[in-house]
Amino acid sequence: MNYTFSEKVSQLQPSAIREILKFTSDPEVISFAAGNPAPEAFPTDVIRDITARLFEEEPITVLQYGITEGYTPLRELLKERMAAAGCFREEQEDLLITSGAQQVMELACKSLCDAGDTLICEAPSFIGSLNAFKSYNVNLVGVPMDEEGMDPELLEAALWANPNTKLIYLIPNFQNPTGRTTTLARRKALYALAQKYDTIILEDNPYGDLRFAGEDIPTIKSMDTEGRVIYAGTFSKVLSPGIRVGYGIAPKEIISKMVVCKQVSDVHTSNFGQMLAYRFMKEVDFDAHLAGLREIYRQKAARMIHGMEKYFSPAVRFTRPQGGLFLWCTLPEGSDMTGFCKRAVAEFKTAVVPGNAFMVSEEDVTDSFRMNYSTPTDEAIDKGVELLGSLTREMFD
Amino acid sequence: MNYTFSEKVSQLQPSAIREILKFTSDPEVISFAAGNPAPEAFPTDVIRDITARLFEEEPITVLQYGITEGYTPLRELLKERMAAAGCFREEQEDLLITSGAQQVMELACKSLCDAGDTLICEAPSFIGSLNAFKSYNVNLVGVPMDEEGMDPELLEAALWANPNTKLIYLIPNFQNPTGRTTTLARRKALYALAQKYDTIILEDNPYGDLRFAGEDIPTIKSMDTEGRVIYAGTFSKVLSPGIRVGYGIAPKEIISKMVVCKQVSDVHTSNFGQMLAYRFMKEVDFDAHLAGLREIYRQKAARMIHGMEKYFSPAVRFTRPQGGLFLWCTLPEGSDMTGFCKRAVAEFKTAVVPGNAFMVSEEDVTDSFRMNYSTPTDEAIDKGVELLGSLTREMFD
Incomplete structure (x- = not known):
């Protein structure tokens, strides 16, 4: 047929x-x-040990259904760590475990964007995220970058031209594909524009922990006083991509919609990866x-x-x-x-x-x-x- | 905000x-x-053994990125098993590993249905699938069942009234929530209606291997000579739901679209669950x-x-x-x-x-x-x- x-x-x-x-x-x-x-x-050696103990001590928890929001001990540990980094505010925000950070992009776009809504991204940007956005038929607008990150003047022009902008997608640290890092001044300018045009920033930070030169720069999430930034983190680059464990942080209202979308997509993230990530962070000197x-x-x-x-x-x-x-x-x-x-x-x-x-x-x-x-x-x-x-x-x- | x-x-x-x-x-x-x-x-004991050997023998394969279509040895083994059951035709069909069967429903709906398109389901039916369909704004039409399955006369009325029907969603074996099994005559009648109105059946079979009374009835997929049936299977009820491993079988054209949609959703299914399912089927007497x-x-x-x-x-x-x-x-x-x-x-x-x-x-x-x-x-x-x-x-x- x-x-x-x-x-x-x-x-x-x-x-x-x-x-x-x-x-x-x-x-x-x-x-x-x-x-x-x-x-x-x-x-691998540490993971082998942890895995052996996991299946010795809690086999049923690994194998049985889990909850959509994620394995509670891992969520709590991440909330603590991210709060310490200024990226999580207990009263107003929530944290959702996802099947890799890719799923944060998909769920955020599905929850917030109708077909035809504008989503602004850096040009160039990560192809996997761009395709996720395209799969919801959004109006994807690329704003050129220079050495310091996305150009704020061009961003303002794009925001002005597209009043239906729902999300601005940014990879501020060691961007894929350019390797560029958005400067502090630029992060502040981009956040100020999101405020001025009342839109939401989707901050993707898969590489933030892999800085090998220069000084850490505060995340845009850490500047967010208004619930205007959705933050995506992942274990793919710091533990293993094959376990497919990432996480999203956002205002509770947004997370609750993302949870509904995740539930209809894969019910929950594989327990093994979540429990491994939890034990690894808990038992090993993660830093x-x-x-x-x-x-x-x-x-x-x-x-x-x-x-x-x-x-x-x-x-x-x-x-x-x-x-x-x-x-x-x-x-x-x-x-x-x-x-x-x-x-x-x-x-x-x-x-x-x-x-x-x-x-x-x-x-x-x-x-x-x-x-x-x-x-x-x-x-x-x-x-x-x-x-x-x-x-x-x-x-x- | x-x-x-x-x-x-x-x-x-x-x-x-x-x-x-x-x-x-x-x-x-x-x-x-x-x-x-x-x-x-x-x-649990067998899984513990398999897991230990997995991390001894192939730790990097478990931990590294995999491919979206799924772990090749598992795909090949499932193709073989499903072909033997008359549910897979190598020349015209393909098999995609998913993060639980739930993902088959989501990917099929996303690939085939625009907002407003009709998707027909049994009334009542599995709430997780219904919500997946609703999340794509389809026109969801429930067709009442009797003891033998979905009523064909009422299905025909629904197909006639909704010429934009893209999918008919059925759970023929031990349906969730009713526990009812669609009879052979009824399966044939429903397939014939899909032919007559040139639409596609999405056959969800999570419980098919759990028959404890009566005789097996051929799947609708096994009657499909025209590439008109998408089949969803899963390891959730026969091995573990926590590993989140399911699979979809469909004509190659449809699977290739579902692969694109899966790639933007979670890149690939967790390797651990896939490799565990493969070794379990290979090493244990699965039947x-x-x-x-x-x-x-x-x-x-x-x-x-x-x-x-x-x-x-x-x-x-x-x-x-x-x-x-x-x-x-x-x-x-x-x-x-x-x-x-x-x-x-x-x-x-x-x-x-x-x-x-x-x-x-x-x-x-x-x-x-x-x-x-x-x-x-x-x-x-x-x-x-x-x-x-x-x-x-x-x-x-």
Whole structure:
């Protein structure tokens, strides 16, 4: 028979960048296209011990149905930790455990946006979130960033032009894909604009704990005195993405709608991941663990940057991230960026993600591409950067 | 600030039955209101062993990102098993692992239904699925059932009246909430109507493996020669609901849209649950395990029915399910069913779920309520049934 799909999903086309990404299954290709945590960042021995005790002591709790809001001890522990960081206010806010932070974006959008409502995001931004928003047929508007984050003047213009703006989606720390960090002054300016235009900020902070240079900058959530910020956190980058455990913090009214949406989506998040995350935070020195992760990523980022400084054409610019997993590499203006990425993977067996993948529309022009340093081994970083460098020298020197 | 929610979620109101269900947190209350598997049905020792080996042998695979479609060995094993049952056709169909079967309903509805499209369900039906459908603002139409399943004449009238029907949602085996099983003749008639009106059946089969009396009846999926049936299965009732692992089978075109929707919702299902389900099916005699579960539920159902026959007023009728977790109890016509349920929990400390919870609208009148025999202990079944019985005798004898 013939199938007719909903407007929501008809809009979601398989991406042109899949053509490039499918090369990455070739074992000869060095991939800087992923976004996985480094395998050596998983505390496997500790997790093995915790898991054994979990199934010894509380097997029925792991295996039985849980509640939609999440495993209570984990929620309480996170509330405490986030309150200490100024990101949770007991009286007016609530915390919901989700199946990864991705689900926070989906639930927030589903709860707050009707089709046609405007959702503003950084341009470029994280493709997974953009697709979640698109799947609810919102009017997705990208506002360009500079080195300090989203441009406030352009944001104001977008807010003025789109009075039906329901959400402003921001990744202030070590943004995916650019690796940029929004400055304190910029965070304040963006929050002030959300106040002025009476809209809500969705602050996605998957990499905040992975700062390996510079000083921590307060989250936008910590400036929020009016219940105007929805905050998304996750264990994917600091413990394990395979367990699919994230969390959202928002005013109680919003969380209660998100809970209803989560209940009809997956009932509750897998108990195993939640109980593992709880015991891990409770039993291990979590801050020392984070310090160890930061050291891993500091070294990997430094290694990639060192290689790029050595081998890349000086005509190619790139960000020096202070944390997270990615850097953003910009070819000379007007270059054939897609052509570069295609040659890189086809001839030089090195994969990166073309920057237009992260734009609101893949038609949007960008001279940049994303490189990931967390997933490849040190040897792959050295070799791939040298290969890419030779292509930049051939094309731009 | 004031929040404006989407039309989708504004429609989802906290349920009036929560007033009754909240009593169930009172430890003195005997609850027949749940739907959890019996704790003794969890093979905890085997799961403990499998888990230990999993984290010994493949810790990185458990902890790292997986792919949206699901853990490949589990998908392959399920395809094989479902093909053997006539429910999977390799050439034209695909299988997607989901975070519980609930997610199959959500993804199917999101992929196929625009706001205002009609989705037909049994009246009564499973509240979790109905809320998932409502969260996409569909026109939800309930078609009454009799002892043999959904009434085909009334279905035809509904299809005729609603030419925009995108899905017919059915739970043919040991339906939640009624415990009824759709007969073979009725399954054929319902499938024929889906053909005649060129629409799709969403067949939800969470309890199919839990038949403890009578003969298996072929699934509607097994009759599907045209790619007209989406099938939902789950490990929640046969292994563990806390791991949140279900699966959907559908034509490849439909699965590819559901994959996109799943990716933006939770990226992928928790690896732990998928790998546990795979190893469990691979290493244990799964059919022998299912036989053990059937024996547990056969005894529990028999115990509840025995008590009801002994203590309930003969004016109260109830179903004798051949499998699953629930039975459906009907008071004399025109009784104050809600009043009965309220008195049951307030005065007799025994909770059941009022039947209107399972109707398309809670305003819809029903004289029935749902009782669950899988969750309570044998002692709780004996005591609660006797207590409820005394209330029926007081009100209806």
